[in-house]
Amino acid sequence: MNTVLVGQVVNSxxxxxxxxxxxxxxxxxxxxxxxxxxxxxxxxxADAPEVAEQRRRYRALFLPATLTVTVAALVLGAVxxxxxxxxxxxxxxxxxxxxxxxxxxxxxARAKERGDWYAHVRQGAVMDTSLRTDPVRxxxxxxxxxxxxxxxxxxxxxxxYPGLPGMMALPARSSNGTVYREITTTFWTAFSLVFAxxxxxVVVIGTVAxxxxxxxxxxxxxxxxxxxxxxxxxxxxxxxxxGIAALLNLMLLGLSGMMWSGxxxxxxxxxxxxxxxxxxxxxxxxxxxxxxxxxRATLGGADGAGGAGGAGGAGGSGGLxxxxxxxxxxxxxxxxxxxxxxxxxxxxxxxxxxxVGLGWTxxxxxxxxxxxxxxxxxxxxx
Numbered sequence: 001m002n003t004v005l006v007g008q009v010v011n012s013x014x015x016x017x018x019x020x021x022x023x024x025x026x027x028x029x030x031x032x033x034x035x036x037x038x039x040x041x042x043x044x045x046a047d048a049p050e051v052a053e054q055r056r057r058y059r060a061l062f063l064p065a066t067l068t069v070t071v072a073a074l075v076l077g078a079v080x081x082x083x084x085x086x087x088x089x090x091x092x093x094x095x096x097x098x099x100x101x102x103x104x105x106x107x108x109a110r111a112k113e114r115g116d117w118y119a120h121v122r123q124g125a126v127m128d129t130s131l132r133t134d135p136v137r138x139x140x141x142x143x144x145x146x147x148x149x150x151x152x153x154x155x156x157x158x159x160x161y162p163g164l165p166g167m168m169a170l171p172a173r174s175s176n177g178t179v180y181r182e183i184t185t186t187f188w189t190a191f192s193l194v195f196a197x198x199x200x201x202v203v204v205i206g207t208v209a210x211x212x213x214x215x216x217x218x219x220x221x222x223x224x225x226x227x228x229x230x231x232x233x234x235x236x237x238x239x240x241x242x243g244i245a246a247l248l249n250l251m252l253l254g255l256s257g258m259m260w261s262g263x264x265x266x267x268x269x270x271x272x273x274x275x276x277x278x279x280x281x282x283x284x285x286x287x288x289x290x291x292x293x294x295x296r297a298t299l300g301g302a303d304g305a306g307g308a309g310g311a312g313g314a315g316g317s318g319g320l321x322x323x324x325x326x327x328x329x330x331x332x333x334x335x336x337x338x339x340x341x342x343x344x345x346x347x348x349x350x351x352x353x354x355x356v357g358l359g360w361t362x363x364x365x366x367x368x369x370x371x372x373x374x375x376x377x378x379x380x381x382x
Contacts, residue, residue, distance in 0.1 A: 231294075
């Protein structure tokens with residue numbers, strides 16, 4: 001019963017943290033300032049009364065929903081003697097947030113159309129050509145901690161493997177908390193978490209390499225300072241992701257040690273999992289503080305980034321200076337699912353900045369666009 005009670009308290013904390021994140025989602029901390037609720041608006045409309053009203057309504061409805069779901073999950077979990085209720089409650093919170101977000105998204109889309117918000121502005125696009133000619137480099141030195149932890153785990157496993165018993169205990173979650181599942185000792189099971197470390201490291205390095213080549217969503221009104229901020233954001237993102245990978249590998253090292261030693265200590269398991277996860281969260285804080293795309297990054301010296309140039313749009317031209325008088329192009333037609341899904345066959349980028357939350361998302365129209373472009377090249381000029 002004590003284990004389940006502790007699980008309920010932990011679940012309540014997780015639900016409140018999830019609720020706080022979803023509550024903050026419409027704000028500038030997690031959403032680009034000019035894309036409230038996934039709707040592209042001119043910068044002077046980002047704080048329009050219609051936008052402020054939708055933020056207020058979203059939060060006024062979501063806050064009591066979060067408290068109600070958290071209390072209900074705590075009570076039901078105690079009555080049913082199960083921590084699985086917390087998982088269901090988390091899904092319910094996400095569904096409520098999605099419904100409120102969609103409601104606000106549609107309301108802003110109607111307000112934007114009625115007010116014709118783009119009627120009296122000059123639209124344009126900008127790109128930093130130096131991101132291709134002189135890209136932000138992958139910080140290979142930051143991969144060393146992950147590789148060292150993988151090597152240490154593999155060497156430790158090789159030392160203890162001959163003396164391992166025929167069965168090992170692997171911690172797993174169940175409806176009644178943490179249980180230990182007995183598995184047969186083989187080379188593959190004994191080194192399973194080492195393989196997980198290797199896979200994690202390779203995936204993170206590949207992800208960082210892809211992110212450094214992703215399309216930049218620069219501020220067309222101030223292209224040079226925006227490009228400089230984007231570069232700082234990419235560098236910090238790369239280091240943060242590689243640092244988080246090292247911490248997760250450290251967690252897997254601890255789990256491997258518990259599995260090989262047969263330890264079933266709840267305190268040890270909490271330390272092995274909790275400490276690296278908390279450290280990973282701490283590593284992510286500077287990235288969140290920089291804002292989406294590094295929009296809140298501070299620049300030292302001149303606000304300049306060589307290679308920024310305009311491309312397309314009304315009034316767009318190469319070598320744009322600060323204060324261009326342009327606004328980002330209205331590209332809502334390429335975004336679906338309340339601003340969460342991007343489909344544009346004419347955009348050669350595979351990864352594009354998210355409209356909802358931090359990071360990047362996949363251009364689902366990339367494959368179709370690639371096929372069409374190749375077909376045109378093979379067909380030759382008409």
